Amino acid sequence: MSKLMNVYNRLFKHFGPQHWWPGETRFEVVVGAILTQNTAWTNVEKAIKNLKKEKMLNCRKIANMDIKKLEKMIRSSGFYKQKAEKLKRFCRYLDKNYDSNLNSFFNRSPDEIRTELLSLNGIGNETADSILLYAGEKLKFVIDSYTVRMCERTGIKKVKTYHQLQDFFEKNLPKDIELYKEFHALIVELGKNFCRKKPRCDECPLKNICKYGLSVHD
């Protein structure tokens, strides 16, 4: 078994299934992916709840809505001025080029879609891959700061760039979309529980393979 699968099994055994991504529709997943940038998910939930309540969780509506009104509705997700612009930019783009239809948007090769997502200001590597994996059902492994930290501390992989780490995961894991979804979610859960400023390494499911043992961090 690969070292990565060993890690996955440890995490799954410890935390159980994470059921990511929460969201009733593909569009909701995309909106969440943009709003959750460097922000706690609970703050994003409130913003999405507001959009739903006002029946504004809709691509064409957001594409055309007043920016100030949008800012107010997503305020709880933080960086709300930037995020309102990002959301509108994506929605305008999708409406203009794909008639607001995500099925059409995703009906191409992952790399083609990825390039297109990255061309939109406000969507970087992680957000693009989250959208591809969780909304588009594409085989793209999502890398985030927790993934980098986990790889450094366990000595799984020396980290250089986003793409190098992503290649490493994609080459050493079975080509299974559900596994990709679950693994990324589990790594986030690991990070939230054990890799903060006050770590609890004694209870960490990776304590036996983390090269830093119980005392050294970052």
Place this chain on the structure above:
DNA sequence: ACCCAGGTGGCCC
């Protein structure tokens, strides 16, 4: 009173 969250882009060297 801190710390930090399911990042990104701009600017500098």
Place this chain on the structure above:
DNA sequence: GGGCCACATGGG
């Protein structure tokens, strides 16, 4: 290619 910074609310 890396290092630093602004962006902002809300929970522990």
